[in-house]
Amino acid sequence: MQRRNFLRLAGAGVLTPLFSQLALASQQASDTWAAEFANAQAASPWIAAYRSANRDLAADAEISGRFPAAVQGVLYRNGPAVHQLGDQRYHHWFDGDGMMQRFAIGDNKVRHIGKIIRTDKYQAEAAAGKRLFTAFGTTFPGALAPTSPDSLNVANTSVLALNGELLALWEGGSAYRLDPDTLQTRGPKVWRDDLAAVPFSAHPRVDTDGTVWNFGISMPDDVMVLYQIGADGNLRKAEALKIPQIAMVHDFAVTDKHLVFLLPPLIFDRDKFKHGSSFLDAHIWRPQLGMRVLVVDKHDWSKRQWLELPAGFLFHVGNAWEDAQGVIHIDYIHTDQPSILFQDTRDVMRGQFSRSALHHIARVSIDTAKGKASQELLPIDSEFPRIDPRLTGQRHQHLYHATETQADRPGFSAVARTNIESGKTDKYSYGAGQIAEEHIFVPEPGSAAGAAGWIVGTSFDLQKKITRLSCFASDRLADGPVAQASLPYALPLGLHGNFVKA
Numbered sequence: 052m053q054r055r056n057f058l059r060l061a062g063a064g065v066l067t068p069l070f071s072q073l074a075l076a077s078q079q080a081s082d083t084w085a086a087e088f089a090n091a092q093a094a095s096p097w098i099a100a101y102r103s104a105n106r107d108l109a110a111d112a113e114i115s116g117r118f119p120a121a122v123q124g125v126l127y128r129n130g131p132a133v134h135q136l137g138d139q140r141y142h143h144w145f146d147g148d149g150m151m152q153r154f155a156i157g158d159n160k161v162r163h164i165g166k167i168i169r170t171d172k173y174q175a176e177a178a179a180g181k182r183l184f185t186a187f188g189t190t191f192p193g194a195l196a197p198t199s200p201d202s203l204n205v206a207n208t209s210v211l212a213l214n215g216e217l218l219a220l221w222e223g224g225s226a227y228r229l230d231p232d233t234l235q236t237r238g239p240k241v242w243r244d245d246l247a248a249v250p251f252s253a254h255p256r257v258d259t260d261g262t263v264w265n266f267g268i269s270m271p272d273d274v275m276v277l278y279q280i281g282a283d284g285n286l287r288k289a290e291a292l293k294i295p296q297i298a299m300v301h302d303f304a305v306t307d308k309h310l311v312f313l314l315p316p317l318i319f320d321r322d323k324f325k326h327g328s329s330f331l332d333a334h335i336w337r338p339q340l341g342m343r344v345l346v347v348d349k350h351d352w353s354k355r356q357w358l359e360l361p362a363g364f365l366f367h368v369g370n371a372w373e374d375a376q377g378v379i380h381i382d383y384i385h386t387d388q389p390s391i392l393f394q395d396t397r398d399v400m401r402g403q404f405s406r407s408a409l410h411h412i413a414r415v416s417i418d419t420a421k422g423k424a425s426q427e428l429l430p431i432d433s434e435f436p437r438i439d440p441r442l443t444g445q446r447h448q449h450l451y452h453a454t455e456t457q458a459d460r461p462g463f464s465a466v467a468r469t470n471i472e473s474g475k476t477d478k479y480s481y482g483a484g485q486i487a488e489e490h491i492f493v494p495e496p497g498s499a500a501g502a503a504g505w506i507v508g509t510s511f512d513l514q515k516k517i518t519r520l521s522c523f524a525s526d527r528l529a530d531g532p533v534a535q536a537s538l539p540y541a542l543p544l545g546l547h548g549n550f551v552k553a
């Protein structure tokens with residue numbers, strides 16, 4: 052019965068008709084973004100972080116300090132890389148075809164490889180020598196209308212290692228399977244026949260028992276698909292829920308008992324999309340709708356509760372947990388409006404800088420018994436929040452995140468640990484000349500969940516034009532890195548990663 056319901060809602064019966072109705076992207080005058088970007092490079096060193104990376108990479112890093120035994124293993128990171136093909140430059144940072152980065156850390160050596168993810172879409176365009184499809188935030192003259200969510204799939208957002216399989220994650224379509232050692236692309240992940248090309252978000256949550264929870268949003272269909280996957284990598288359950296007026300949702304959280312979603316007030320305009328607007332431009336900001344909060348019973352997805360918070364925008368959630376009174380506590384990175392999505396991450400692609408919103412940590416309490424949600428903002432500049440992974444869904448104190456925005460360029464320059472109960476922050480600043488990317492907590496083996504461990508993450512040196520991997524003691528960030536691995540080249544600025552212990 053569940054399977055039949057699922058097929059009716061999210062299978063070919065719903066997704067395919069809309070995609071088959073899409074119009075060709077409208078003809079536009081030849082655009083100047085590639086030229087604008089090239090012209091801006093001399094004046095603004097940060098622009099190097101948004102260059103297109105059109106070739107695979109491999110090198111041994113130069114090491115300083117000593118990497119602790121706890122971080123022997125592999126850090127995988129994903130991000131948009133192929134921003135330009137020929138003279139066609141994408142108009143949004145999130146559009147670029149993904150490149151997976153693999154930092155193998157062992158015996159105080161770091162070997163790096165970076166490989167473009169050969170999605171079906173990338174292979175078709177690389178063979179043609181030009182863009183063929185509209186992208187998330189860009190349309191090109193004469194671009195083909197997508198025939199399925201995977202027509203736009205760039206697999207460029209995050210990575211999940213699951214039972215020996217490595218998955219490159221996007222959010223609008225399939226995960227892509229890669230060889231964990233060589234990063235060779237193996238093809239789209241099909242969890243079940245009727246789930247082929249169905250959206251699978253880039254922010255799955257791995258529960259304390261190894262269960263992987265995830266969701267996918269199909270805006271054109273007002274559908275949210277929920278996934279429950281065993282630690283063995285096998286799908287346990289997937290269902291499509293009809294959610295009125297659902298739009299972009301990037302992340303979520305789990306507690307012991309619930310799945311928790313924060314839905315910013317974005318509306319998806321099907322007509323705009325049908326008539327050739329990009330996926331992004333089909334989204335409309337409607338702050339008067341407030342932020343919807345959806346709480347779903349983990350084990351009975353028909354039990355759902357809606358609550359409301361003040362309007363705001365987010366990409367990322369830190370963690371959620373439930374106290375003895377059944378109140379859900381969740382923290383996320385809040386902006387008061389979505390200019391980061393519509394403007395900042397677009398302007399960088401033509402070498403322009405704008406920042407029109409502050410990113411603060413928000414602490415939310417969701418009282419499901421009273422049907423009330425409230426939030427408080429901590430005035431701490433923050434993005435890319437991570438926690439000790441052993442505390443997923445459990446009470447946590449520390450959020451590890453990027454911080455220190457700069458007045459004259461995009462990105463952050465420091466990595467921080469914030470105690471979200473006291474609001475106290477410790478940080479290490481790389482300095483204004485370096486962009487700090489996401490940093491990840493790696494536990495010390497044998498330690499208790501929540502105990503001090505290690506932080507690993509990358510930074511982009513704007514002067515030397517190289518990328519570095521750094522490792523810190525999680526409770527002594529201000530002391531600086533205990534070890535660093537400098538690559539002989541720059542990687543394109545990336546998004547998310549995960550660490551796999553050797």
Ligand SMILES: [Fe+2]
Nearest residue numbers: 301366367547
């Ligand atoms: Fe993300």
